Amino acid sequence: MDDRTALAERFEEDRSHLKAVAYRMLGSASEADDAVQESWLRVAQADVGGVQNLTGWLTTVVGRVCLNMLRTRRTRREDPLDVYDRTPGPGEGDDPEQEALLADSVGLALLVVLDTLAPAERLAFVLHDMFAVPFAEIGPLIDHSADSARQLASRARRRVKGGATSPDADLPRRRRVVEAFLSASRGGDFDALLALLHPDVVLHADRSVIPTPEPVVVRGARTVAKGAMAATGRALFTGVALVDGAVALAMAPQGRLRLVLGFTIVDGLITEIDVVADPDRLGGLDIGVLDD
Incomplete structure (x- = not known):
C-alpha cells in the first residue's frame, strides 16, 4: 500500500x-x-x-x-421565511429532517450563539x-x-x-410548556397545541415574518394553533433557547438565526406569543444556551 x-x-x-x-x-x-x-x-x-x-x-x-x-x-x-415552510423536492438540497436532527444533536441554541461570534x-x-x-x-x-x-x-x-442563568424560579416549568409547544408543532398535534394555549391567546408577528405591510395580530387558540400547524417546516429548524433571560424558541436553519418566538405563560397556559423576524430586532436579542 x-x-x-x-x-x-x-x-x-x-x-x-x-x-x-x-x-x-x-x-x-x-x-x-x-x-x-x-x-x-x-x-x-x-x-x-x-x-x-x-x-x-x-x-x-x-x-x-x-x-x-x-x-x-x-x-x-435574505432568504424568505417561506422557504422553510415546505420540504424540498428532488434535487433542491439536503433532507431537512436529517439537517434538523443534526442540529438537535449539537444544540440549536448553541449554533445560534456560535453564529454571533x-x-x-x-x-x-x-x-x-x-x-x-x-x-x-x-x-x-x-x-x-x-x-x-x-x-x-x-x-x-x-x-x-452568559445567558444560561436566570433569576426566574419558574424557569423549568416555563421551559416544559415551550418544549411541549415545539413538540406539538413538529408533530402536527392540533389537540396538544390547543391544550397549551389560553382560549384568548394573542399572537403578534412583525412585518418581516410574513411579510406584510403591517404587523400581524392573531387572536384565539384555534386560529393560533392552525398557524402553528402550517409552519411545521419552520419547526424542524427551531429549538429552545434563552432569549433576554426568558425561555423562547429560535428558528435557525443552517445555524443562522431567522426568527424568535417569545412566550407569556400564565398558570401553565400560553397567553401571548411574540414572533420576531426583523433583522434589527433579532440583532438586539441576547441569546443563551439553557442548561440541560
Whole structure:
C-alpha cells in the first residue's frame, strides 16, 4: 500500500470526526461536507511524513478551511421565511429532517450563539472547548499567539454561557410548556397545541415574518394553533433557547438565526406569543444556551 492510499484510508477513518468539527464551525451539513472535501484536496497535496498526531493535524486543516469560509460568507442571507415552510423536492438540497436532527444533536441554541461570534472566536472556542485542540496549535491558524487564542475562546465561552442563568424560579416549568409547544408543532398535534394555549391567546408577528405591510395580530387558540400547524417546516429548524433571560424558541436553519418566538405563560397556559423576524430586532436579542 503506497503512502497516498494509506493517507486516503486514514482520512476516511476520521471523516465523521472532521465533519463534526466542520458542522460546529459552519452550522450547515452541506457546507460541512464541502469543507471536509476541500480539506481532503489540501491534505492530498501535503507532505505528512513528519506529522505525529495525524487526527489533530487534520482537525486543524478543517478548522482553517472553515475559518476561510466563515470570513467570506455573507453575514446574513435574505432568504424568505417561506422557504422553510415546505420540504424540498428532488434535487433542491439536503433532507431537512436529517439537517434538523443534526442540529438537535449539537444544540440549536448553541449554533445560534456560535453564529454571533467573530470567525476567530468561533474557531478558538470550537477547536479548544469541543475538540481539545491546544491553544498552541490554534493560535497560528488565526495569526495570533496561544495566549490570544485562549482569550478569544474565553470571550466566546462567556457569550455561550452568559445567558444560561436566570433569576426566574419558574424557569423549568416555563421551559416544559415551550418544549411541549415545539413538540406539538413538529408533530402536527392540533389537540396538544390547543391544550397549551389560553382560549384568548394573542399572537403578534412583525412585518418581516410574513411579510406584510403591517404587523400581524392573531387572536384565539384555534386560529393560533392552525398557524402553528402550517409552519411545521419552520419547526424542524427551531429549538429552545434563552432569549433576554426568558425561555423562547429560535428558528435557525443552517445555524443562522431567522426568527424568535417569545412566550407569556400564565398558570401553565400560553397567553401571548411574540414572533420576531426583523433583522434589527433579532440583532438586539441576547441569546443563551439553557442548561440541560
